Structures are given as structure tokens and as C-alpha cells.
Amino acid sequence: MPLKTSWVDSANSADTDFPLNNLPYGVFDDGQGARMGVAIGDFVLDVAKVDHGLSPDLFAAPEWNAVMAAGPKVWGALRERLTLLLSDQAYRGAVEPHLVAQSDARLLMPFRVSEYTDFYAGKHHAVNVGTMFRGAENALPPNWLSIPIGYNGRASSVVVSGTPVKRPLGQLKAPDAELPEFGPSKRFDLELEFGAIVGSPSDGMVSVEQADDMIFGYVLLNDWSARDIQAWEYQPLGPFQAKATATTISPWIVTKAALEPFRTSTPERERPLLPYLQEPGPMIYDIALEVALAPEGKDETVIAQSNYSHMYYSAAQQLCHHTTSGCAMRVGDLLGSGTISGPEPDSRGSLLELSWGGKEPLTLGTGETRSFLEDGDTLTLRGHATGDGYRIGFGDCTGTILPAGPIPDWAK
Amino acid sequence: MPLKTSWVDSANSADTDFPLNNLPYGVFDDGQGARMGVAIGDFVLDVAKVDHGLSPDLFAAPEWNAVMAAGPKVWGALRERLTLLLSDQAYRGAVEPHLVAQSDARLLMPFRVSEYTDFYAGKHHAVNVGTMFRGAENALPPNWLSIPIGYNGRASSVVVSGTPVKRPLGQLKAPDAELPEFGPSKRFDLELEFGAIVGSPSDGMVSVEQADDMIFGYVLLNDWSARDIQAWEYQPLGPFQAKATATTISPWIVTKAALEPFRTSTPERERPLLPYLQEPGPMIYDIALEVALAPEGKDETVIAQSNYSHMYYSAAQQLCHHTTSGCAMRVGDLLGSGTISGPEPDSRGSLLELSWGGKEPLTLGTGETRSFLEDGDTLTLRGHATGDGYRIGFGDCTGTILPAGPIPDWAK
Incomplete structure (x- = not known):
């Protein structure tokens, strides 16, 4: 077109x-x-x-x-x-x-978020994180190739681009410490994601095709993550306070209609999907994405370039799976894609991956290095699809890190 | 009084x-x-x-x-x-x-649920489930004595007492199967819980005392759980579709004011809590609880008797912890306590525990046995606090299991 x-x-x-x-x-x-x-x-x-x-x-x-x-x-x-x-x-x-x-x-904020669900549908991301945490042999959990793994997030955490993000406080336990302490996260990170907005409600199980029809549009999404809080809290029930500080979305909802020309297919399956998850046509989109980091008062460096089409599961598949148990979906529900990492080292959508757990700090154009985010850093996600003589953009999805609040006296 | x-x-x-x-x-x-x-x-x-x-x-x-x-x-x-x-x-x-x-x-429904969070604050429950899944030596996760472990649930799943509950469909993988199949849950269960309703909002970290002031009242809560869906899906990000079918609450919100005379203290701590989680006074309540199961058309059997005071963490502690990361809380947020199991075998708040993972089926008064719920079963939670010549009740919290819906053609 x-x-x-x-x-x-x-x-x-x-x-x-x-x-x-x-x-x-x-x-x-x-x-x-x-x-x-x-x-x-x-x-x-x-x-x-x-x-x-x-x-x-x-x-x-x-x-x-x-x-x-x-x-x-x-x-x-x-x-x-x-x-x-x-x-x-x-x-x-x-x-x-x-x-x-x-x-x-x-x-x-372009819409009122009813509920927020975050998925884990990027295979490169899951393999990277799994390799760091469990070794290369056990990188992908056994269910990963069968289920679009997701967890419920916190809708009250969703803010629009430009909202400052205060570094969270939380329980942290150093690997060599016996007991946790309470203080500011030292491993605060971003996650490059895509967000799908549910426009039509459902009450009962829907097919992938019906799920696709229910989606109103898409936004860019940064799932800010405190890796040290997460490491200590997440067993056995998953991430909780590590993901509740803020979730930044881009200011413009790009409609599904605008993205139609950019539909493409999810990757070939290593294991056949169960019939309910099979797609009747191309359900993912070719959208170029980038992450830029600017230290306070300095020029930004693009630290990652990726593409939404790297995802193993589409938003329609995720939404279908979300309804299997009879879970009612509502107008304004927001589904995060999961971190969108590509196959190359510079296409990784989080600092956890880019710095390989902090072991290989990234060097910025300013000469500074980063393992995780520092106070004053501004993070910007950008995305666009390229048509014939035009592009479809989302507007910047940006946030600046403020220092953690002081620890109240009653918490000392 | x-x-x-x-x-x-x-x-x-x-x-x-x-x-x-x-x-x-x-x-x-x-x-x-x-x-x-x-x-x-x-x-x-x-x-x-x-x-x-x-x-x-x-x-x-x-x-x-x-x-x-x-x-x-x-x-x-x-x-x-x-x-x-x-x-x-x-x-x-x-x-x-x-x-x-x-x-x-x-x-x-007595109120509109903004967001729903479910906790895991019953020590007897955590030890029972942990023993079944990980062995007695590793029963309690290392973080359990330090953190009121919780995860975000699905607000759209919350229904009022009396609403029928349709057995969920989902991905199931038998222990000896290589791949999952899609079908009705065979291990559908209840969880006896207490629900706290947030009446005052917050935006930033609050103390346990402030959190207690924010609570408007309490309900009984049944966190219906599909154990087989959960077992296959929950690693690494926690329960998702296993808990999304329904969450039944009792019809009456009992106010915090009505429960004041029944305040009591949480158990002694085996490990000192971090200062922010310490309680300035008694924050839990002495409330007798029971679970009754009636097969279709037959008399009910009381299958468990417990007490809310068995919980290791109070709702005020849970709410305080919920805000540590800067997570905003809103009017109508609902916090589930976690399953309220007591120390005795007949005080266990789930069939998973009562039948010890299905290995020791329960015999009902009718002579029938149960490992998990069967279609037509009606489950009822009841609770009351006993005062001087009076009692404070919540009304029945009840639900009847309907057969799973047929599997749609596109899912076969």
C-alpha cells in the first residue's frame, strides 16, 4: 500500500x-x-x-x-x-x-487500563535469561514451546511516556548474604516490549482468529524490572514487586488497521502447537524497534535494535490462551508481549541480557559504561513499520530514572 | 463487648x-x-x-x-x-x-474489584504443598519467612457467592507424557481464604499501621485452583490460567470496625522480620472457618475446620509489602490471604492437602470419596467470630461445579 x-x-x-x-x-x-x-x-x-x-x-x-x-x-x-x-x-x-x-x-494516558498481563514470548530472551539462571542445557523451561507463558501484572503501574520512574525500594538478598536487607534496587532494568490492547470483551474461550478480531491496537511498552528484587521474590509464585514500580507505554495507540500491511508469520515451530494455538494466517507484525539510553544531560546511545517479528507467539495467540480457563477479558485489558530480543548480541531487549547479568558492562557513546540503569538515565523505546514511501510510528516511549525515595524511619 | x-x-x-x-x-x-x-x-x-x-x-x-x-x-x-x-x-x-x-x-457483587492480588501467607499450607512438591527438607522456599509472597490474580475472575463455576479447560501434561494435551482439568480444587478490601488508595510506600488504616473490610474467598493446569504452567512465572476460572467471595463485606474485638497476634517469628514488616499491634483476627462439600443432590460434609489466626502474615503486612516498590493501590483492590490451613490434618484448606495430592482420598458422610472436585459438587465456605452472646458472620461463600464446556472444533 x-x-x-x-x-x-x-x-x-x-x-x-x-x-x-x-x-x-x-x-x-x-x-x-x-x-x-x-x-x-x-x-x-x-x-x-x-x-x-x-x-x-x-x-x-x-x-x-x-x-x-x-x-x-x-x-x-x-x-x-x-x-x-x-x-x-x-x-x-x-x-x-x-x-x-x-x-x-x-x-x-490514551486509555484506562482494565487489567495488565505480561507474557514471556520472546525465545531469544527466554534462552538468554534461562542460560544465565539455569545453564544452557536447561535454558528453556519444558513448557515454553507449548504455552505462551504469562503472568498477571499490575494495571495501576501503567503510565504514559514521559512519566518519571522512581527507582524502587525492596527486599534484596546478596548471593553471599544469609538474610535479606531492605533498600534501593541496584539492578534496575528495562524490557523492550510491545503491548496489545483488548478492544472487545469476551466471556469464555475464544479462538486465535476471534482473539485477533478483539484487538484494538498496539503500543510500545517498557516493563521496568528490578532484577535483584525479582531474584529473591520470584519463587514459587512469579514476579511481583519487581515489576510493579512502573510500566511505561507510548502515547499513541496504533490501530490494528494501520498495521495490516505489515503482518508476517511467527517463526516455524520446533514442536507442533496444540490445535487451539495454531494461527489461521500471519498474526505478528514487522516492526523495527530500538532502545536508546541517555545519561543525565548527555547524548543518547542506541543500545539495542530488534524487531517485533522475532516473537514466538503473537498477541492473538496469547489472548486466546488467556481465555482457555474461562477467564473473562474486558475492554482496556493490556497484554505485554514479553521482551523482544533478536538473535544478535546488539538486538537484546534488556540490560540483563546486554550486559550478560552485569558481567559485560555496555560502553555508551559518551564513554560511560552501564550494567544496569543509573539515576538520571533516560530510556527511550522507538518503533516503526516501513511502507511504500511512508512509515507508521508510535511516538517515543520514554522515562527518566529518579533516585529512590528515602527509606522511612519505620523501615530502618 | x-x-x-x-x-x-x-x-x-x-x-x-x-x-x-x-x-x-x-x-x-x-x-x-x-x-x-x-x-x-x-x-x-x-x-x-x-x-x-x-x-x-x-x-x-x-x-x-x-x-x-x-x-x-x-x-x-x-x-x-x-x-x-x-x-x-x-x-x-x-x-x-x-x-x-x-x-x-x-x-x-458487593463492590467493583479494581485489582486482585493473592498471597501465600499460610505456613501450614506452604509446608504441606512444599513437602508434596519438593520434599520435606525444601518445603518452605528460602524467602518465605521474610516476604509475604504474593502474585497478581485476575480481577475479572471474581464472582459473588452462588455463581456456578464451570470446570476449566486447559493444557495438561501427565507426568509420564512427553507432550501436553488440551482438555478439562481433572484436579480442580478449592482454596479456603480470607479477602481484605482496600478502601483508601495509596501512591508510594505505606507502613503496616497505615496499611491497616486503608483496609475497609473483609470477605471469605474461595480461590478455585486447577492443580493440573498449574503444575504444567507455573514455572517460571507463577500461576496464571490455573487461577483464572473463578474466585468466589462471600456476599457481605464485614467491616474492620465489626472485627475490632477479635484482633489477635500473628504467630511468633522464627526469623526476625525486617523492620518495615513489623506489626505495631495485633493485626490478625480470630475467625473460625469451615469448608463443606455437598455432592449433587446430597447432604454436605464439613471437610475442614480452620481459623484465620493461623496466618503467618496479616493483610496489613501484605498490603504494606505490596506498596514497597512504589506500586499504587486503589479503592476496591482485593487481597487474598492465601490458603488458611491449620496444623491438624482436618484443618487443611484445600483438597490438594486434604487428599495429600490425591493419594489419600477423603471419605464424605455420604460414603463417597473425593480427591478433587467432581461436577455437581457444591462447595461452601463459612466463617464467624464469636463475641459475648453474639457472633459475626459473613454469609455463605458457595459455588457449584458445572461440567467443562465442550472443546470447540478448532481446538480439537
């Missing part, structure tokens, strides 16, 4: 993340209150103000949940209408007054 | 679960719509209709979340006002018309 042209000039550049082909959904505030917006070139469209053809109730609250709940027909109708409004000169006069410069807009 | 007497005669019986000392909060429907109610003797008070002295906004939706969000002063004022209205004859004429017989009322 070629670039669709818009009367918004900046949307026709090959460099913009937001051509007419994209039309991602967000929430913005330009000083006049939080509203629902659609990115187009260098602007945000104040969508409730234009003749969108839908019930105004869908735009009453500054969040996209009501539009999601209205279902796939409404998703399609809105996209078609916005495409017309932003391409046909006949509408320019009515629509242009409702464009706000992105540089004047602060971006807020 | 002795029995407080009410002009509602049935509330003055030593046998009622709902004397004036209790005043638990629920949601009911007598055919005229869902409303907020307060149990008193054999009745439910239609609380929005009486002169409760608070803003009507707090009673606009059929759920107790708005009252919780109004904060502890409002919680105290409402309890004081209801005590006056239901004890002083002067109010009888105005209040009595708004009493609905409990036998005419269907009880609904």
Missing part, C-alpha cells in the same frame, strides 16, 4: 511517524483540558470537535475506552471517516481549526 | 450472623433493581432509603466503592448512624419499611 496523501502537508513526509495511513489515537492537553486526539503529521486532531459521524458519548471522557467498547464496526467507520476528513480538501475549512500543534500538546 | 440490641428482633438471637454489632455491607436485588444493603438479623436494610446522613452520591451506583473512597471518617459516621437507626425505637417507624427479608433478596 502506498502513502495516502493528506491536505496536512507534514503528514506527507516520508519521515513523519504519522502519515494518513497511521491515524493513531491518543489523549492530549494543550492547556485547555484533556481531550481525545488523532495524530496527523505534526499535529493532533481534536477529534470530538469535527464531524466524526459517531455518537458524542464516545468522546465524553478523555480516554479511548468508549470507542473500543463500541466494537469493530465503529472502529472501521471512524477510521474511514477520519481518512476522508483529512484527505478531501472539501473538509479542510471545517477541520483545520481543530488541529493543535504536537509541540503545544502534552500527551496523557 | 456484649451484644448490642436492636429493635429488629431477629438481630438479637445468639445464632444470627448479623447482629447490630456486625452491620455488613452488600448489594441486593429483590426484583426491584440492584441496591446497596446492610444485613441486620433476617433482613437487608435498603440503606439509600433511610436518613443515613451522607451524600446521596455515595449510594448512586449498586456497589460500595464510593463509600470506600469517601474515607475512614465517613466509614465511622455511617456505622454510628446505622447503629442508632437500628437500635433506637424513635427511628423504627421511618426505617422499618425499608427492611427487605433476606429470603426475598438475591445477593450480588
Whole structure:
């Protein structure tokens, strides 16, 4: 599919993340209150103000949940209408007054997260972490090639790009210590992930095909992780406080419709999947991803480059598996993909892998080294799909590490 | 504290679960719509209709979340006002018309669950399960005496007492099989738990004392668990679909105020707790609990008797620990205690323990045996605290097992 042209000039550049082909959904505030917006070139469209053809109730609250709940027909109708409004000169006069410069807009959480589930679907990541923790022979757990392994995360931890992230306190136990101590995490890390947003609810088991239909769109996702808290707490019931500090998402929901041209297949299976997990067609996307780290006041270094298509399980497979037990899914549920590491050393999506557990510190362009994150570091995830003369972007997914809060007197 | 007497005669019986000392909060429907109610003797008070002295906004939706969000002063004022209205004859004429017989009322979810966290704070349970899975020497994980181990559960799984529970489908792998199959769980189980409801939000770390102040009340909780799904899926990230079928809670929220006289201390510590987890006073409650199992169409057998005071960690300690990483807590968060097993074989709070992994099936009063739950079985949890001439009850927490749904063609 070629670039669709818009009367918004900046949307026709090959460099913009937001051509007419994209039309991602967000929430913005330009000083006049939080509203629902659609990115187009260098602007945000104040969508409730234009003749969108839908019930105004869908735009009453500054969040996209009501539009999601209205279902796939409404998703399609809105996209078609916005495409017309932003391409046909006949509408320019009515629509242009409702464009706000992105540089004047602060971006807020685009939707209300109902529940958050995080998966572990990157094979390179699972093998890397498994090799470090259990040795190369036992790297992949026995269930890994059969189950899209996941755990429930904490929805209250999800924040929008730009929100500072305070280094967590927690229980830590040094390998040679007998007892744990309470203090700031010393091994605070990022995880490069992709997030799928459930737009249609379900109550009972759904197929991979039905699950794909339920997905409204995607965001970039950084699953901040305290490796030292995790190492001490995670047996036998999994990660808990190690993952509850923050989960940063990119500000724009890129719709499934915008990503259609970039569908591709998950890797060949080493072990046949059970029938319920088999995919009726390509269910993953070719999306280039990068991670950049900037020490406080200094230039950033791109520390990893990866691609969403490395994942072994698609979001549709994960969502299908999530419903097998009868678990009800709701509008606004967020599914993290798991860390997206590629096969090469510089395509690893976490510092745990990039520094091989801290044993091989990374050297940044500034000459500094990093095993894990330091206070003042700014982490940025970026992603885009490349079309014929255009690209589909998500906006930066960024967060700056603040020092841990002081330990309260009652905790000393 | 002795029995407080009410002009509602049935509330003055030593046998009622709902004397004036209790005043638990629920949601009911007598055919005229869902409303907020307060149990008193054999009745439910239609609380929005009486002169409760608070803003009507707090009673606009059929759920107790708005009252919780109004904060502890409002919680105290409402309890004081209801005590006056239901004890002083002067109010009888105005209040009595708004009493609905409990036998005419269907009880609904008393509150909207924001997020659900389940803990693992029963030492007898942890030792029993650990012995079965890892041997007696490694029964307790090394972190268990230091951390209130928990994992995030699925809020959408929480249902009110009386909701049927469909046996889950899932991935199962027999110990001698090479590969998993997809089918109905054969080892479906209950877990006897207590649930604490967060009434006040937090954003940052809170002390045990502050955490206790944040708790609005308690319910009984059955954490239905598919042991065979769990055994295959839970490494390395913890239980997921095994716990997502349903989580049943009792219909009445018993307030922290009603339970004050029954506070008692958690057990002596084998290893000193870190300062942040130390309790400033008694934080657990003396509440007798029982589990009854009735095969379809037959009499029930009480299969276990336990007490909440067996727990090693209190809900206040669990909530404090939950906030250490900076995790925000919200109004309506639900914390499951973990399975409440006592030291004796007949005080074990799950069939996994009662039948010792299925090796020692239980014989019911009907002569039938059980290793795990069978279709048609009705499980009921009951709990009460015993005061001076009165008891504080929660109402039955019950669920009947329905057969698993048929496996869809696309999953065969």
C-alpha cells in the first residue's frame, strides 16, 4: 500500500511517524483540558470537535475506552471517516481549526487500563535469561514451546511516556548474604516490549482468529524490572514487586488497521502447537524497534535494535490462551508481549541480557559504561513499520530514572 | 463487648450472623433493581432509603466503592448512624419499611474489584504443598519467612457467592507424557481464604499501621485452583490460567470496625522480620472457618475446620509489602490471604492437602470419596467470630461445579 496523501502537508513526509495511513489515537492537553486526539503529521486532531459521524458519548471522557467498547464496526467507520476528513480538501475549512500543534500538546494516558498481563514470548530472551539462571542445557523451561507463558501484572503501574520512574525500594538478598536487607534496587532494568490492547470483551474461550478480531491496537511498552528484587521474590509464585514500580507505554495507540500491511508469520515451530494455538494466517507484525539510553544531560546511545517479528507467539495467540480457563477479558485489558530480543548480541531487549547479568558492562557513546540503569538515565523505546514511501510510528516511549525515595524511619 | 440490641428482633438471637454489632455491607436485588444493603438479623436494610446522613452520591451506583473512597471518617459516621437507626425505637417507624427479608433478596457483587492480588501467607499450607512438591527438607522456599509472597490474580475472575463455576479447560501434561494435551482439568480444587478490601488508595510506600488504616473490610474467598493446569504452567512465572476460572467471595463485606474485638497476634517469628514488616499491634483476627462439600443432590460434609489466626502474615503486612516498590493501590483492590490451613490434618484448606495430592482420598458422610472436585459438587465456605452472646458472620461463600464446556472444533 502506498502513502495516502493528506491536505496536512507534514503528514506527507516520508519521515513523519504519522502519515494518513497511521491515524493513531491518543489523549492530549494543550492547556485547555484533556481531550481525545488523532495524530496527523505534526499535529493532533481534536477529534470530538469535527464531524466524526459517531455518537458524542464516545468522546465524553478523555480516554479511548468508549470507542473500543463500541466494537469493530465503529472502529472501521471512524477510521474511514477520519481518512476522508483529512484527505478531501472539501473538509479542510471545517477541520483545520481543530488541529493543535504536537509541540503545544502534552500527551496523557490514551486509555484506562482494565487489567495488565505480561507474557514471556520472546525465545531469544527466554534462552538468554534461562542460560544465565539455569545453564544452557536447561535454558528453556519444558513448557515454553507449548504455552505462551504469562503472568498477571499490575494495571495501576501503567503510565504514559514521559512519566518519571522512581527507582524502587525492596527486599534484596546478596548471593553471599544469609538474610535479606531492605533498600534501593541496584539492578534496575528495562524490557523492550510491545503491548496489545483488548478492544472487545469476551466471556469464555475464544479462538486465535476471534482473539485477533478483539484487538484494538498496539503500543510500545517498557516493563521496568528490578532484577535483584525479582531474584529473591520470584519463587514459587512469579514476579511481583519487581515489576510493579512502573510500566511505561507510548502515547499513541496504533490501530490494528494501520498495521495490516505489515503482518508476517511467527517463526516455524520446533514442536507442533496444540490445535487451539495454531494461527489461521500471519498474526505478528514487522516492526523495527530500538532502545536508546541517555545519561543525565548527555547524548543518547542506541543500545539495542530488534524487531517485533522475532516473537514466538503473537498477541492473538496469547489472548486466546488467556481465555482457555474461562477467564473473562474486558475492554482496556493490556497484554505485554514479553521482551523482544533478536538473535544478535546488539538486538537484546534488556540490560540483563546486554550486559550478560552485569558481567559485560555496555560502553555508551559518551564513554560511560552501564550494567544496569543509573539515576538520571533516560530510556527511550522507538518503533516503526516501513511502507511504500511512508512509515507508521508510535511516538517515543520514554522515562527518566529518579533516585529512590528515602527509606522511612519505620523501615530502618 | 456484649451484644448490642436492636429493635429488629431477629438481630438479637445468639445464632444470627448479623447482629447490630456486625452491620455488613452488600448489594441486593429483590426484583426491584440492584441496591446497596446492610444485613441486620433476617433482613437487608435498603440503606439509600433511610436518613443515613451522607451524600446521596455515595449510594448512586449498586456497589460500595464510593463509600470506600469517601474515607475512614465517613466509614465511622455511617456505622454510628446505622447503629442508632437500628437500635433506637424513635427511628423504627421511618426505617422499618425499608427492611427487605433476606429470603426475598438475591445477593450480588458487593463492590467493583479494581485489582486482585493473592498471597501465600499460610505456613501450614506452604509446608504441606512444599513437602508434596519438593520434599520435606525444601518445603518452605528460602524467602518465605521474610516476604509475604504474593502474585497478581485476575480481577475479572471474581464472582459473588452462588455463581456456578464451570470446570476449566486447559493444557495438561501427565507426568509420564512427553507432550501436553488440551482438555478439562481433572484436579480442580478449592482454596479456603480470607479477602481484605482496600478502601483508601495509596501512591508510594505505606507502613503496616497505615496499611491497616486503608483496609475497609473483609470477605471469605474461595480461590478455585486447577492443580493440573498449574503444575504444567507455573514455572517460571507463577500461576496464571490455573487461577483464572473463578474466585468466589462471600456476599457481605464485614467491616474492620465489626472485627475490632477479635484482633489477635500473628504467630511468633522464627526469623526476625525486617523492620518495615513489623506489626505495631495485633493485626490478625480470630475467625473460625469451615469448608463443606455437598455432592449433587446430597447432604454436605464439613471437610475442614480452620481459623484465620493461623496466618503467618496479616493483610496489613501484605498490603504494606505490596506498596514497597512504589506500586499504587486503589479503592476496591482485593487481597487474598492465601490458603488458611491449620496444623491438624482436618484443618487443611484445600483438597490438594486434604487428599495429600490425591493419594489419600477423603471419605464424605455420604460414603463417597473425593480427591478433587467432581461436577455437581457444591462447595461452601463459612466463617464467624464469636463475641459475648453474639457472633459475626459473613454469609455463605458457595459455588457449584458445572461440567467443562465442550472443546470447540478448532481446538480439537
